[in-house]
Amino acid sequence: MHTQVIQIDPDHIDLSSIRLAAQKILDGRLVAFPTETVYGLGANALNGDAVSRIFAAKGRPPSDPLIVHIYSLDQLNQVAIQIPDLAYRLAEKFWSGPLTLVLPRNESITPAVSAGLHTVAVRMPSHPVALALLRSANVPIAAPSANLFSRPSPTTAQHVLEDLKDRVDIILDGGRVDIGVESTVLDLTSDVPTILRAGGLTLEALRQVIPNCVMRNVYLGEDESAASPGMMMKHYSPRAKMLLFDGERESVLRSMVDEARRHHRAGVLVFDEDEGVFEGSGVATSRLGSESDLAQIATNLFSAMRDLDQKNVDVILVRGVKREGLGLAIWDRLVRAAEGRVISK
Ligand code: TXA
């Protein structure tokens, strides 16, 4: 298979390119496309063979379920059944956008999408290229993040190409994505609405509609059979070993400098405020942005990890963020990338 990369300007969408990509989807082939969170690797969610190509291309275990994307509320019935009122209230407020709802699965969705579960994860992305593709194909599109399994999620078409060259038919290049971390996954099939994955929509925003919503605060992986498959600890990992430092700024920075000295070539995911600390020390740095700007950190996070990997560092050091707003999702991705290696100071 040869991968075709097609540039698309999100502000002036060329419909002939979209139609070409939509036809690939209908032919059972794979199309990578930008969403507002990260790039997705899409296939027709009604076609089992097409969906199995996603797992093969990513090297993803079939026990890890995918998210189904739709462009209109009319499609929701095609994807899910027994849809509670709450789902419509959330959709009205947060769709299109970075919220994924877990609902009972409609049997028209091929079971492979949900790793055999009776539930299905569904969301309506807000990126104009994603919406145009969905509308043109007019089928629900299953799409995980368009990275190789356990690599950082792609926030540019270049990242997709790095991981999936000749494993995907078309990559729609709509430029750098906006949010940079994946959608928030909310389970509406449990007794209490439960966040299974922190993401682009904050807990604080969700609580305005569902004050009783809870956060499932465990890192699975140790136990793959647990309620939400695919939430294993090793995820989003750069190639180099990563260490996450937590605690008071001054002492954290001191131990990061000490740790860097112990390595041949250390890399640091650095906040603007900390750059001076590492200047002239021989470590490779990649900027996350200002510590106080969580949106900027989220946007830069995965590409900064990939950037340090390309600089061939043997360890990546990073200081934790405050765990509120988007910081919850950022912290979650950092802990996973570090495979749980949190050093508290
Ligand atoms: O922002 C996003 O959500 C991106 C873009 C492309 O939409 N997609 C994404 O997909 O992050 P993926 O496959 O990398 O993550 C999907 C996660 C699974 O790992 C799993 O944790 C959860 O969604 N999930 C999917 N179906 C589920 C289900 N039926 N029950 C519980 N969790 C589910």
Ligand code: MG
């Ligand atoms: Mg993923």
